Amino acid sequence: MRYTLLLHYPEMDAASLSEEAMAEGQRAFASYAATLHQAGVLLGAEILQPSSNTTTLTLADGVLHVQDGPFADTKEQLGGTFVIEVLDLDAAIDWGKQAPSIAWGSVEVRPGALFTVDGAWRPNT
Template identity: 40%
Template sequence: MEYLLMPINDSSAFAALSPSQQREGIAAYAAFMEAMGKAGVLRDAKRLRPAETATTVRIRSGKSEVQNGPYAETREQLGGYFLIDVPDLDAALAWAARCPAASHGAVEVRPIWPQQEM
């Protein structure tokens, strides 16, 4: 079954790290991705640009409204995603616990809803 692991971090915390701490953080994510690759569970992963680069679209009263910036006004932002294919939720939660974001932010885990089930 496929699950989406979504690391949620305080984007300002990374910027406050020293260059060597930033390299260590990036290396931790690289090791996490390598472990998932070796286990054969990683299907896709992408890093998102900072939330301030987002554009939000809403339809209100039949008209499109475009807002520069993220919808949510919070320090914690979605940083990217890891699409994994594992037997069950317990396995997905075990991988989420290994994600570096779990130790300094959070990792939201959601099952993928296959198209044929909609």
């Protein structure tokens, strides 16, 4: 099954982290990605830009509203994702608990679904 590991953690930037801490985090994520790849489960990964670069769209009474920045006022951000293909939820949880960001945030494990050419959504099993 396909799962997306959504990495949530406190908003941080290069100015609030030391150069050493930034380099350590980059090494940890590079190692994690390499481990997923070597295990043959990694389908893709995204590092997201800071939430301050977000544009949020909402529709109210038929009117589109465009808001700069994140919609929710929160101390955590969605910082990145890893899409993996594994046998089941237990395997996805095993990979999710190895994400470096689990030490300072949360990892949401969410099953994916496929959208097919005929327009149907089908669980990815």
